Amino acid sequence: MSHFLTASYAHYLLDFHSPSIATPLPRVLPTTRPREQNENDFDGLIANLTQTLTTTLSPTPTLPVLHQLMKSYTSNPAHWSKFAHIDPSKQYTRNLVHSVPGVFNLLLLVWNPGKESPAHDHANAHCLMKILKGNLIESRFAIPSRPGEQGPLVQTARKEFGLDQVTYMADVLGLHAISNPHPTEHAMSLHLYTPPNAALRGCHVYDMHNGEVRHVRQDTYDSVGGRVGK
Numbered sequence: 466m467s468h469f470l471t472a473s474y475a476h477y478l479l480d481f482h483s484p485s486i487a488t489p490l491p492r493v494l495p496t497t498r499p500r501e502q503n504e505n506d507f508d509g510l511i512a513n514l515t516q517t518l519t520t521t522l523s524p525t526p527t528l529p530v531l532h533q534l535m536k537s538y539t540s541n542p543a544h545w546s547k548f549a550h551i552d553p554s555k556q557y558t559r560n561l562v563h564s565v566p567g568v569f570n571l572l573l574l575v576w577n578p579g580k581e582s583p584a585h586d587h588a589n590a591h592c593l594m595k596i597l598k599g600n601l602i603e604s605r606f607a608i609p610s611r612p613g614e615q616g617p618l619v620q621t622a623r624k625e626f627g628l629d630q631v632t633y634m635a636d637v638l639g640l641h642a643i644s645n646p647h648p649t650e651h652a653m654s655l656h657l658y659t660p661p662n663a664a665l666r667g668c669h670v671y672d673m674h675n676g677e678v679r680h681v682r683q684d685t686y687d688s689v690g691g692r693v694g695k
Contacts (some may be wrong), residue, residue: 475482483637507544511563511571518569518659522607528633531593535631535657539595547691548573548651557645558581558687562655567657572686574643576601576652583670585616588662588683592634599645600627606640606671613677668669 476594513534542549548560557576564570576599583666584606594603602625603639621639625646634641645652658664663683687693 481531504523507538507541510538510679514571515565519565522613528591528593531657531659532631532633535544535593535595535655538593538595538629540629542598545573545597545653545655549575550688550690550691550693551575551577551651552687553577555687557582558567559683560688561686563690563691564661564664567660569657570661572656572658573597574654576643576645576649576654578645578647578649582641584640584673585670585681586636586640586659586668586669587634587666589600589636590661590662591632591657593657594626594634594643595631595655596626596628597653597655598628599650600625601648601652601654602626602644602646603632603634604637604642604644605634606642606673608636608639609676609678612671613675615676616683618671618676619671642673 496511514531515528517534545562548562550560552558552575555577557574557580560573560575562571563572584604586608592635594601603624604620605622609615609618618640624632643654662668665684667680667682667684669678670681
C-alpha cells in the first residue's frame with residue numbers, strides 16, 4: 466500500500482492548474498486581493514475562498530493558496546455549529562454552507578459515529594477537505610477499468626486526519642471513501658468543491674466488494690445556510 470505523500474501526490478499539491486488533474490478553475494475579471502484572515506474567522510475563510518476563486522490574480526491562484534486558506538482557519542464550533550445538522554438515520558449529512566454557481570460550493574459534513582461514505586469519484590473536480598471536529602479516515606482506491614468485473618476495489622492508501630488538518634482529492638488520484646472511526650462521537654468536516662460538478666451532474670459511487678458502479682445525484686442537501694428542509 467502506498468503512502469499519501471508520494472512524488473506524484475506532491476506534484477498535484479503543487480500544480481493545481483495542471484490540465485491533467487481536473488477541470489480548470491473558473492476565472493472572472495480581477496478585483497481586489499483577499500482580505501487578511503483572522504485565524505478564528507469562519508466568515509473570513511468563506512470570503513477569502515470566494516474572492517480567490519472568483520478573481521484572476523497574478524500569480525493565478527493555485528492549490529497551495531486554497532490549501533493555506535483552509536489550513537489557516539482554526540476550527541471553532543461557535544463559528545459553524547449552525548451548519549452542523551445531525552440526522553441519526555443517515556451515515557452522514559451534507560450541509561451547504563456557501564456556493565457560487567458554476568465556480569464552487571462549500572459543504573459541512575456531519576459524520577455519525579462509526580459511519581462511512583461509499584467509495585466515490587469527484588466528477589472531474591477538485592476537492593479540499595478540512596477536519597473541523599474529531600478524526601476521519603480517508604481510504605483511497607484505484608478506479609477499476611472494468612467496473613463490476615474485477616472483484617473488490619484495490620486500496621492504494623489509507624490515512625487518518627485529525628483536527629484542522631487539510632487534504633486534497635481529485636479523480637486523477639483515484640476514488641476515496643471517508644469514515645468516522647469513533648464509536649460514540651460525531652465528526653465534522655468542511656469540503657470545498659471546485660467547480661461544483663457533482664452538484665450539477667452527480668458523481669459515481671462504487672461497491673467496495675465487487676467494484677460495481679452507479680450514478681448518484683448530489684444536488685440536494687440536508688440543510689442550506691443553516692436552514693433544514695431547503
